[in-house]
Amino acid sequence: MTARVARLRRLAVPYALELPAGAWVVLFFVVPLVAILSVSLMTGNSIDGYTLTWHFDVYPSVVDTYSTQFARSFYYGLASTAIALVVMYPVAYWIAFHGGRHKSTLLLVILLPFFVSFVIRILTWQFILADEGVILGSLKDIGLLPSGFHVLSTPGAVIAGLTYDALPFMALPIYVALENIDRSHIEAAADLYASRRQQFLRVVLPLSAPGIYAGILLVAITNIGDYVSAAILGGPGTLMIGNIIQTQYVQNADYPTASALALILMVALLAGMYLYARAFGTRTIQEYV
Amino acid sequence: MSAGTGVLGARPAAGPRRLRRFILPGYVIAVIAYTLIPIAVMVLYSFNRAPSGRLTFAWNGFTLDYYRHPFDIPDLTSALVHSLEIATLSTLIATALGVPAALALARYRFRGRGLSDLVILADIAAPSVVVGASLLGFFVYLGVPRGFATILIAHVAFNVAFVVVVVQARVKDLDESLVEAAQDLGANPVVAFWRVTFPLIFPGILAAALLAFALSIDDFIITSFVAGQTLTFPLWVYGAVKVGIPPQVFVMGTLIFLTGVAIAIANVIVQRRRPAPTT
Numbered sequence: 001m002t003a004r005v006a007r008l009r010r011l012a013v014p015y016a017l018e019l020p021a022g023a024w025v026v027l028f029f030v031v032p033l034v035a036i037l038s039v040s041l042m043t044g045n046s047i048d049g050y051t052l053t054w055h056f057d058v059y060p061s062v063v064d065t066y067s068t069q070f071a072r073s074f075y076y077g078l079a080s081t082a083i084a085l086v087v088m089y090p091v092a093y094w095i096a097f098h099g100g101r102h103k104s105t106l107l108l109v110i111l112l113p114f115f116v117s118f119v120i121r122i123l124t125w126q127f128i129l130a131d132e133g134v135i136l137g138s139l140k141d142i143g144l145l146p147s148g149f150h151v152l153s154t155p156g157a158v159i160a161g162l163t164y165d166a167l168p169f170m171a172l173p174i175y176v177a178l179e180n181i182d183r184s185h186i187e188a189a190a191d192l193y194a195s196r197r198q199q200f201l202r203v204v205l206p207l208s209a210p211g212i213y214a215g216i217l218l219v220a221i222t223n224i225g226d227y228v229s230a231a232i233l234g235g236p237g238t239l240m241i242g243n244i245i246q247t248q249y250v251q252n253a254d255y256p257t258a259s260a261l262a263l264i265l266m267v268a269l270l271a272g273m274y275l276y277a278r279a280f281g282t283r284t285i286q287e288y289v
Numbered sequence: 290m291s292a293g294t295g296v297l298g299a300r301p302a303a304g305p306r307r308l309r310r311f312i313l314p315g316y317v318i319a320v321i322a323y324t325l326i327p328i329a330v331m332v333l334y335s336f337n338r339a340p341s342g343r344l345t346f347a348w349n350g351f352t353l354d355y356y357r358h359p360f361d362i363p364d365l366t367s368a369l370v371h372s373l374e375i376a377t378l379s380t381l382i383a384t385a386l387g388v389p390a391a392l393a394l395a396r397y398r399f400r401g402r403g404l405s406d407l408v409i410l411a412d413i414a415a416p417s418v419v420v421g422a423s424l425l426g427f428f429v430y431l432g433v434p435r436g437f438a439t440i441l442i443a444h445v446a447f448n449v450a451f452v453v454v455v456v457q458a459r460v461k462d463l464d465e466s467l468v469e470a471a472q473d474l475g476a477n478p479v480v481a482f483w484r485v486t487f488p489l490i491f492p493g494i495l496a497a498a499l500l501a502f503a504l505s506i507d508d509f510i511i512t513s514f515v516a517g518q519t520l521t522f523p524l525w526v527y528g529a530v531k532v533g534i535p536p537q538v539f540v541m542g543t544l545i546f547l548t549g550v551a552i553a554i555a556n557v558i559v560q561r562r563r564p565a566p567t568t
Contacts, residue, residue: 026408037429
């Protein structure tokens with residue numbers, strides 16, 4: 001009898017330990033995600049309130065209205081991810097293999113932007129890229145640029161903001177993957193007369209793939225869903241789907257439209273992640289965050 | 290081949306060697322310099338004179354005034370206070386909830402563990418717009434008024450996932466036999482936890498708490514959905530973009546930056562005092 005009680009108690013322990021955190025996450029993350037499906041199917045208006053009418057027509061209608069912003073979000077998000085990957089891979093590589101004594105210092109320097117508030121990080125680019133700012137203003141004064149030239153409000157400015165924000169997120173997992181490579185594999189390749197190019201392409205690059213995978217995943221999801229870069233550095237022609245969701249939800253109180261858009265974005269990203277995992281591997285990003 | 294330490298060999302070749310010695314390091318320095326530009330701009334403009342109270346893009350002369358009066362704008366100060374309160378509370382709650390869950394996930398095999406891992410991963414990876422939008426929909430649906438409490442709830446919901454992941458990694462590195470030894474010597478599970486497990490995983494808990502605090506104080510997107518009329522520091526700054534940024538924003542940004550860096554360095558020292566679990 002007491003043995004059975006003890007056994008039951010031991011079985012219950014992990015659940016008891018997990019319950020408080022699990023309940024919080026289920027209630028305030030999982031349930032809301034499911035609940036927006038029903039919110040999206042409501043009709044009504046912000047003054048009289050909304051009622052659930054199973055209004056599935058909202059989906060084709062919002063896709064039709066906002067397909068440009070969806071496409072733009074994926075374009076900006078993926079372009080900034082690709083640029084961040086190309087820019088940061090050599091940096092992570094150099095720190096991992098040639099950083100020597102200064103590895104941790106260099107890593108801290110790469111991560112310094114994290115310590116600047118996210119909104120301020122984007123905001124400073126507005127100061128840097130402004131028409132009358134330090135760079136463009138000076139170039140215009142000495143006549144190197146026409147006075148009508150501007151960078152803010154262009155897609156380039158938004159992508160630059162998104163890319164900047166992605167740099168540390170991209171560098172960190174790639175660095176961890178490179179750092180974990182067993183150096184003897186590279187020596188073995190060299191002993192077998194692999195050229196440096198082959199050593200890199202056939203050994204280092206494949207072994208760092210999990211880091212690349214994690215970096216792309218982290219950055220792409222964040223950037224496709226971002227709206228701060230577009231709001232601060234962009235203009236009316238660079239609105240992303242996040243801007244639309246935010247405006248519809250918070251300013252217009254059009255909950256069904258905003259919920260439908262959020263749900264479509266979520267499903268599109270999940271589908272993308274699934275295809276991506278099928279194509280490039282199934283490692284989780286969990287070991288890198 | 291070079292013995293042991295030779296990374297990528299030491300075979301001399303004129304072209305790649307020059308690449309390795311000059312071009313690549315030069316490139317790394319250039320990228321690092323680029324990433325530091327916004328930090329420099331923030332610090333620089335915190336010293337820029339702003340006669341109208343709002344910063345212009347032009348340089349109006351050096352002043353220390355805003356460091357003497359960083360709290361002159363009451364709304365901004367109260368927003369910063371909200372941010373600090375929410376960050377502190379959400380860190381405490383998320384750590385209290387997350388540590389036991391991390392222990393359960395790292396130490397026990399039980400039904401639903403895979404699902405828990407998946408939900409936690411989704412919580413970390415889900416785009417903030419979707420998380421924020423769905424939470425707002427949920428609160429509106431239930432008729433919960435938005436404000437301080439809803440921001441706190443949202444911050445705990447994402448911080449818990451990060452705490453679980455960070456602490457779990459530390460618990461997995463823990464030598465289980467130490468805990469067993471304590472129990473063999475007559476310690477009950479509670480005593481064994483506080484006397485053995487807790488001190489050993491403390492650096493992990495500390496790192497998790499610092500991460501949670503940083504994520505909370507920095508969060509903009511999720512907060513922007515669930516804040517109602519309550520403003521946090523990032524929300525106040527975002528709202529000020531259209532009307533002009535007072536220099537105090539960059540003063541506070543600089544102070545937050547310096548504090549963060551100091552704490553990060555202190556944390557590295559704390560983590561180093563203990564032997565590294567691997568290698």
